[in-house]
Amino acid sequence: MNKEIRIFSPGTVANVSCGFDVLGFCLDTVGDEMVVRISSEKGIRITKIEGFDLPFETHKNVAGVSAQALIADLKPDCGFEIEIYKFIKPGSGIGSSAASAAGSVFAINELMGKPYTKTELTRFAMKGEALASQSEHADNLAPALFGGFTLVKSLCPLEILKLPIPDELYATIIHPQIEIKTAEARAILPKSVPLHDAITQWSNLGSLVHALHNGDYELLQRSLHDSIVEPYRSKLIPHFEDIKLATLASGALGIGISGSGPSIFALSKGEKTAKEVEDAMRKVYTKTAIQFETYVSKINSKGIKIIEA
């Protein structure tokens, strides 16, 4: 038995603007690769990690933990070796742990003849995600596994809605190389919010879903506002307001904090605008002492992809 599969497990953006805690989307040009191989020895073994320094112990590795959750349910008559080629920097805010957690269960599911739905895979992957973020959430897992834009309608029971995406939607990401502690990003959030702001937020999310269905970029632009979380969390990201001004002036439909940061995402109509937005973002950070990386990506409508089966 040496059947194996090589996959591309993409980066993802969660907490998309007015869809804080529920809306995410999937990237196409930034992501990890993983090779998963059936072995006669039962259990999960991480046999190779490249790119970043992550634990090989299965129970300490998010890809290992999610894979173990799957095999605890499936009880297959074999085991799996996992190689991780990590390109998404942990802590970047574009779903590094989710790519690992989702990738391993996606690959095992493929190797075993797809016994599980994507929602079931998300549930296993949440166990891995919990190791990284101390809470079971599906914000990044859902877009990684389903592709496109996803709305996590509820966690219990887990229900994920895949929303339609217009053809020419592109994301631009800037990842300032600073550390934002998840605990701090959480602590900074208010426990309660003005009813008036909450109404604005759900009005915008309703409009955004309508805009995605209608492929209405202008409405998308008018809906991409976060009146609740951004005012708090943007303070943790140096030059956020400058980035916002420069990005919108370059034609972006809207911008927001990716996950809990520090990455910032912008959405644009067309690759040309997305690249101009990238230039505008780079100009702002080039003037600072902060290291950064940028990416431009079409919205990935498929999610995790098989490179080689």
Place this chain on the structure above:
Amino acid sequence: MNKEIRIFSPGTVANVSCGFDVLGFCLDTVGDEMVVRISSEKGIRITKIEGFDLPFETHKNVAGVSAQALIADLKPDCGFEIEIYKFIKPGSGIGSSAASAAGSVFAINELMGKPYTKTELTRFAMKGEALASQSEHADNLAPALFGGFTLVKSLCPLEILKLPIPDELYATIIHPQIEIKTAEARAILPKSVPLHDAITQWSNLGSLVHALHNGDYELLQRSLHDSIVEPYRSKLIPHFEDIKLATLASGALGIGISGSGPSIFALSKGEKTAKEVEDAMRKVYTKTAIQFETYVSKINSKGIKIIEA
């Protein structure tokens, strides 16, 4: 000049569940009739009111005030006589004042060759609505003028989105003949809400918009929850919880308070279920000393209709 038009101006449901303050829909079997007639004498005159005791003075009548807002802009070389045949009881919570305010401007616009868009008509009608409710809002005006389900994305600038509706969607309404003072219904609302509940609310509204686009009744059912306002305002409506239990047991997709009450609406798939829901509602209130009326209506996809031109 004796050109005239007779219209049906429908009742409407605002504050639809998770879409508090933004989402409304239009009824088809309950509404007022109005006759508007061009006269050589300039200005607006209310010449007949039947059904309920409402003021004839133009500046004290919502239909008059909205009509005056329109002619102040249009400056036509004629005036208008308005007859109001009122069937929607004022204070019922199903858009009685909105039917009057929207009806007069709709009719004048038709008579003058449609110089205004529906959004512009809504803006004029808001002046009339403000007379009735002491605040300019479009919650009931939007569904009355646009028909179907509407999302008032913003008031300033005024932006109304018309959402698609599935074919077999019916509403059942029960109107308990009690008075809820708008001021009390407002005062009972919290100024701020837990972030967790707000997230649930916008998740449900996003899902509801998705469900309307996909004609997905089951998702509609899972989305029709109001975690923010209903817990407060339902206390003002006797036996609300009994109605809710009985209604859902009869197969309704969901229920909620219509506007700020006292009417309660339920949504169902198909007329048969909507009528069973009506029976269930009637059974609950028949046991009490409270007078009530009930209605079953298909969702009205057109809004105000011309009966005779």
